[in-house]
Amino acid sequence: MRGLAILCAAGFMSLATPCVAQTTAYAPGQGSPNSIVLSVPVTASINNHCGFATGAAPSGTYTQPDFDSSGLNHDFNFTLDCTLPMRVGVVSSNGGLQASAGTLPSGYVSFAPYNVTLNLQGDVASANATCAASTLTTGSTCSTFLGPASTTQGLKLNGASNSAPGSYLRVTAPAYPGPDVLVAATYSDTLVVTLSASP
């Protein structure tokens, strides 16, 4: 008769909990029970995370020559990697395209408005909103996605986005309508995009 040795089977776990004898199995004819069933639940999970996909945060520079006559139209694509509902906010440094042109006479300007559209694409859900850049300066009035993002502020994507394609930050403007004249110069603005989990 051969005895059956059952050892503590927890090699894949790192816990140092000591194994404790709880019952005894007997060889056939030597008693009962003759076997013991060990049940070891094996489960796991991935911690929630929320951010831009690696290497796919909004970034880059869009340069448009003669935007006063051609307007603006450009998408900054990015990828969300967030296992929870989230919010994304945008803050504009200048609230429009601003040039350093000093004091200008009446009828001439060195500031041009444009619009910002934020599109968030989740695995299932999506969200989209547009605000004038002038309403995206810190503390301004864009009610949908003025940043910085927090659990309560910013455009909400009500679902996860596991690197779903299709999210973008779009800047647009028609040809400058006047009647003021934009002086010859280089104009610029910086948009800071922040993302926060918003369970």
Added chain:
Amino acid sequence: MKVGLLTAALVAATIGLAGAASAQTTTGTVNVVGTVGEKCTVTGGDSTTAFSDTFDALELADTDGTLRTIAPFSTSGSGWRVHCTTIPDVSITASAMTTAGTAPSGYANTVNYTAYADFNLVAGSDQTISTPTTVGSDGPHTLNAHLQNVNDNVVIRAESFATPNVGDILMTGSYSGQIVVTITP
């Protein structure tokens, strides 16, 4: 043989510990840059870069055949508005009104005049450039300031019409000349 059994009541450390994401935010930054080049355009003209007008002096001769008194001509009220993104350079050329053929002594087939271009500026008084058709051109000159951003900020005029010699009798024909004002950003 009795064998002691050990049970394993272990729980993986990660099981059931799927915590919420922290409140940290992640950030991306993009830059939007646009340029406005040095350029001039016009509204109310023939195109975005050209404007024109025609002055018809009608009959040039008086009853005795000499040049009659011709009132000054001006484009004021035309509604042109020149938009320049910088302070421009300006110049003017003008050619006399002439008709074909050769004029014998005591006769003329040419009517001279003096052409002007007045520029309404944002600072100071208007700036004027001019040239007699006997000279033909003036400029380029850089304006002293930006053009006032209003209608009729550039006005072209002509006056002091005269034949080469006082008392010349004008030859029959159709007379034409041209004034060209060039505005360069």
